[in-house]
Amino acid sequence: MRQLVPEGTGEAETDLIDNDCRTALLGVLLNDFSGTWISHPYATSTAENKLVQLRAAQAAGLRVPRTLVSQDPVEIREFCASLDHRVIVKTVRGCAHQPLLTRRVTDAHLAAEQSIRLAPAIYQEYVPGTRHIRALCLGSDIHAVGIESGELDWRSNLRGLVSGTTRPATLDDATAARVTATLKRLHLAMGVVDLKLDPGGRPVWLEVNPQGQFLFMEALSGTDLIGPCVDFLARQAR
Template identity: 60%
Template sequence: MRQGHLAILTESADLHALLIQRVLHDRGRVACDVIETDSLCGDGGLSWSDTRSRLAVKGGGHLDVADLDVVWWRRGSNVQKIPPGITDSADVEVINNDCRTALAGAFWNDFHGTWVSDPHATALAENKLVQLRAAQAAGLPVPRTLVSQDPEEIRSFCRSVGDDVVVKSVRGCSSAPVFTTKVTDAHLREEASMRLAPAIYQECVPGQEHLRALVLGDEIHAVSIHSEDLDWRGRLPEEFRIAQVDDATRTGLVDVLRRLRLRMGVIDMKPDSSGVPVWLEINPQGQFLFMQALSGLDLVTPCVTYFEREALSAAHRVRP
């Protein structure tokens, strides 16, 4: 039986990638290499021709993209670690664009295995408007939502849901995360601010219980988070517990991934006053190891088993 081969495309020092790689190595059934996609600049690590795509891997050595069975597209479009002596903005833009585009082209041309998940599907699924529509189509409860930068429409929406509304960014930025917050009268008076860009205005789901689930194919591994904060990410709470989801929610979450063409995802929900989980959002490649550390729920084993199974299955399919 041919050994499977997994490559993890991610940023430098990604604990998730390094831990999964180590456990797979210990099991010995699937080879696993890490490609640090933010370190292409300067290391001479990428070569593509009409016969092969060659990439440097963390720890030394190279791989051929066509030999891979599974690619975990965890962090695939990173800004490069550019030497400090290169400061011209045009030079920086060229380096970032060319590294990103060459990497993507090499895989789009020569990889014929299984994506986890497909980069195009991942990019689409990261859009919160697309997520919400998929969750609705899957039959999951979704808060009443408005995405707008029209002050009058925003005020009208807030009145329609009893002025119990939260606001969050449509995309935001990684350098200065914007956490979900309650809409106040002061917010609604800031016309100029509201007009600058669309934001997500959403009916508030009351309560202090939150649900976060790692979905791997049709497997769901969830934790319950108790937090007095509206957005628990701003101040990580201490109380994490292993949780179960009901059959209807399980079916709905698996269906959302199918509709978004994802093979894994980290999903945030919040139980309503009746205990029914209400959809909030999905991160196609979210963080999940902290869930294990704080709840005791083993997530590494099912994650490794999932990748191992996918790699071995792909290894025995006929390639084009």
């Protein structure tokens, strides 16, 4: 299906073109594709919901930050006070046109009642530390990379990630089993999982992206990820 968007097309029109092309293609595939999905579109769509992810991770035994999803200013202020105002905020879904990174909640945020009431957001206990893990999960095979970054959301400074701050990592057996169980609960054949190590070295679940980026991890850490991914896809195709 070929998509051509003329120069000068407005944002609303571009959204219409993108959505209709995507939905038409998905409909054709759902009706007629008889191969193996990596992962099925229904599972992918459901797993992209951060609330569903959190429940699945918690049910699988992973540590998750204390969380509030709300647009009630009073409720949010009480939650922040209960955590000594060590709280972050991130979008429930967000939008492609203007990606928003995870931020620490400030007094200015809490004072903006009108903005708070517009839409729910995810408020979570801040996990201190600089050690992050991004794990490529291919079925029960997990290939992890450790990322050393002082940024709250390391994605805000990808250029700052260099060899030496990004290196191969290994999940302990219990955490690996819980991550695998989480993906099974979400019916995902694969996923890219983000964890953060607290000051005691204990992994805390952040989120999973059913089709997350991982090739940059190979370039920065020297970990072979393309090979295992190709092998996984070949096994699934048999």
